[in-house]
Amino acid sequence: MPEVRTYINMTILKGEKGERGDRGTPGKAGHEGPPGSVGPTGPKGTKGQAGLPGDPCKTQHSAFSVGRRKSLHSVEYYQALVFDTVFVNLQNHFNMFQGKFHCKVPGVYFFNVNIHTWNFKETYLHIMKNEVQQAIVYAQPSDRSIMQSQSMMLELDLNDEVWVRLYKRERENAIYSDDVDIYITFNGYLIMPSVE
Numbered sequence: 050m051p052e053v054r055t056y057i058n059m060t061i062l063k064g065e066k067g068e069r070g071d072r073g074t075p076g077k078a079g080h081e082g083p084p085g086s087v088g089p090t091g092p093k094g095t096k097g098q099a100g101l102p103g104d105p106c107k108t109q110h111s112a113f114s115v116g117r118r119k120s121l122h123s124v125e126y127y128q129a130l131v132f133d134t135v136f137v138n139l140q141n142h143f144n145m146f147q148g149k150f151h152c153k154v155p156g157v158y159f160f161n162v163n164i165h166t167w168n169f170k171e172t173y174l175h176i177m178k179n180e181v182q183q184a185i186v187y188a189q190p191s192d193r194s195i196m197q198s199q200s201m202m203l204e205l206d207l208n209d210e211v212w213v214r215l216y217k218r219e220r221e222n223a224i225y226s227d228d229v230d231i232y233i234t235f236n237g238y239l240i241m242p243s244v245e
Contacts (some may be wrong), residue, residue: 072145111154112238113143120167123222124217125220130174130213130224134231143237149212152205154241161200162186162213165232167223173216178203186213194225197213197231204238211237 114136130219131148143150166172166188167242175182
């Protein structure tokens with residue numbers, strides 16, 4: 050005999066759609082996706098307000114110009130040339146009692162010394178940096194007195210000293226001046242400060 054199988058039509062038994070259930074627990078975050086393409090440029094913003102004013106530029110200066118009204122005969126083997134007249138002495142970097150310029154602003158400086166020779170007497174001076182001679186001002190004894198000059202640039206560090214000294218050898222060493230005119234001058238000024 051043929052086997053009889055029961056068939057149930059599910060479409061007849063299907064009920065009404067139920068209400069939506071509660072939201073489940075969120076799962077773990079997935080891997081970060083690739084970056085998207087660049088979006089279009091936005092509109093230009095409005096101009097902002099001006100900021101506070103900055104510090105003014107600090108310009109460093111150092112300069113001196115001094116003279117001597119009295120003649121000088123060297124009485125020692127080495128003798129510092131001192132001065133009695135001030136034309137310029139910014140921040141008092143030049144010490145009149147010692148006859149020395151004291152470097153307070155490191156950098157490159159220009160120096161110049163001018164003297165007047167004395168008839169029949171030798172003139173022999175050194176421009177000194179600390180205790181080392183840098184340049185010479187020299188004139189042999191002659192029956193004619195002349196003006197002599199020497200100029201140079203020096204790179205100075207803090208507290209270096211620049212000065213002029215007389216150098217006495219066998220012959221008398223002298224420079225001429227008088228109470229009316231100034232024949233002897235010593236000048237120096239900062240050209241460029243060192244970069245900090």
